[in-house]
Amino acid sequence: MSNDVSNQMNTSRRNFLTKAGTTAGAAVVAPGVFLTTPAAAKPADEPVDIERRWGILIDTAKCDDCSDCVTACKIENGWGSANPVEEESSPEQQAQWIRKVGLKNKSTGHVLSLPLMCQHCETAPCVDVCPTGASFKRADGIVLVDKHICIGCRYCMMACPYKARSFIHETITDQKPWAPRGKGTVESCTMCVHRVDEGKIPACVEACKADNHNAMFFGDLNDENSVISQELEKHGGEQVRADLELNTGVRYRGI
């Protein structure tokens, strides 16, 4: 059990899981999916609850020009150049769930690089403005688009302060079954909700770890013993556009 997801699982629940023997905890390896510590998931038939709030902490000091997180996300969720999709769309129209942003301080010339994606805001503007309720926040803080009821009005894209969302401009085929996406709807980073529900960590965080960059931490912000909480406690972590007071689930160090 090397990641902090499993760390914070209490033992009674883990025991229960073993007994329950539901189907979801089984290690399923699909092409292109990284294997990670299995089990330790919530029982598949249990809804997520507000006990937890998932978050990601990014240490920009350890983040350089590498873009493994972006590549991992593309492969995992089936968007971008890793897949033969969105060929009709111009680069301005193609979806990007996560991107590397290069920053250069205008006065000191100091440069840094960081991955930017949906910040999973607690008081998410996208959720507030969505007319149908397709943009919503799960009990555990993950912000998603329910594409079944998204009408493609793009108001959420107008409202998001981080430009985290993309609209699908053309017909899409060969989606990953765990990451449905299609024409006329809006999408963004899901914090790999399908993996998280199975007790795994998001693909980007895993890729960052796998290459020993260790610039990303994933875990439960509500659990003070989780690695992410302790890291935040010790070294802090800022929100992008903290002035908007959105209480984002993604935090950065060194910006």
Next chain:
Amino acid sequence: MKLALHYREIEGKSTGFWVLLGGLGLLIGLAMGSVLHMEHAGHHVTGMNNQIVWGLPHVFAIFLIVAASGALNVASIGTVFGKSLYKPLARLSGLLAIALLLGGLIVLVLDLGHPDRLIIAMTYYNFKSIFAWNIILYNGFLALTIVYIWFMMERKMNRYYRTAGFFAFIWRLVLTTGTGSIFGFLVARETYDAALLAPMFVIMSFSFGLAAFILVLMAAYNWTQRPLGDLILFRLKNLLGVFVASVLYFVVVYHLTNLYATEHHDVERFILLEGGIFTGLFWIVQIGLGSLLPLAMLYHPTIGKSRPAIATAAALVIIGGFAQLYVLLIGGQAYPLEMFPGYEVSSSFFDGVIGSYSPSIWEIALGVGGVAISLLIVIIAIRVLRFLPETLEDEVVDPHAAKAS
């Protein structure tokens, strides 16, 4: 000789009438074709992208919706504020309001990623969303205005029409505030982050709506060869002048307040100085052609009395209004989001870059189609129902004033 007020349907038999109908039908057909194409292929055939997510269709839709609530003003002045001079125009005013709103809504809906999910839009409501509230406001506006017109036309209900007119007036104010608030909620976008936007939309609606009304009125009376007296027309054009000046005032205050706040300097420099097409549209079309020129024309002692000049001024106001919404809507999106103050940013997702947008033929066809739908509704309605007074000669409009002059 005592002239009474009589409403009558237009004849609608001339070749010109049918040509007009056919022309509008053609435009609507083209729009429908475009919609089918955009929906089938996806929005990649449009100029819109992940930077400019609302494009030309929204400019048209918002213009029509804003103008719709303003078009009702003429009726309100007559009913709510008891100016009997405007009463003969109330029916047309209500009709134009409905027609413009429908045209605007159709454009708005047909540009959705999933227009086929209209039923979802009507059954799943997020009551926190100002957008969802607007859907309710639009429907309420349609219903109230229809009742209002009905009460005016139906003798039995006539005594209630003032009440209906009063509610319609209140509702329209709320509606335009609601439309303005769509932008007010976008806290992250600097151009829209202004409390002034909602009242500015209300005053814009007065101006655009009245301009549209004057044009339709003049065209209808001219083409049907019914008399339209100077008295009423000059009243309307003076009112338009007041509204155009008010919009201009709001625009100036809006930019001055932005210039006062340091954090908005960059975006102001973009719109006012360095924004290329947006700067050009702002100064030349919105301010020059759309505000100053019509103001001068309307208030000029001799030009202001010429009918072609009045019509031209009204048309210029409409063009200026389009430009204003284009600058506000597209320009506001083109300016990149400021996420890391003090840093230069770059990414594969066009962070820190001015967004580019060139509307496609499909979007233009859709927007124009919306205008055509509005006009078609007006024409068909005045053909089958009694919307237009047979004459609007000065004696009919206001016997006292006419005699005195």
Next chain:
Amino acid sequence: MRHPTVMRTVLRTLLAMLLALPLAAFGGEALPFSELSMSEPQRQFSETQECVQPEEEMRRNHMEYILHQRDETVHKGIRTRVYALEECINCHATRVEETGEYVRADDPRHFCAACHTYASVKIDCFQCHADVPVRESTLNTGNNSVPKDEIHGLAAELQQMLAAEGKP
């Protein structure tokens, strides 16, 4: 306020009636279902049961099960597999015999398309969802490992829901 169910039901019924109009015009002349050529599922759900619910029930109400599961999964993170669309696909996908390749959703031989084209009921599931199997099924079938509670729990819940909406 995500589920104004009454409103939705009313609208849906109206819509259904509208769509049914052209069908009604043909009276009883419509082809019987049995004449449709549909592909065989890849396997049985259990020794006694072919699908996750009796075939009759699935024919009539499969969309209700899928819809219910969809909301549970998307909004609550419930990831049981029995009524997951992906498992429908895993089991019901049709292969072209000569090439061994799966047919896509726009092919009339696709399991879903076969019926839906016939009944002219347009579905947009596959605008977003994969229409062919991608990863192996995690739904264990043919033995006792399928959590029966899950099946019966949902079935009971759905029956209540359908009864409330006045459907059989």
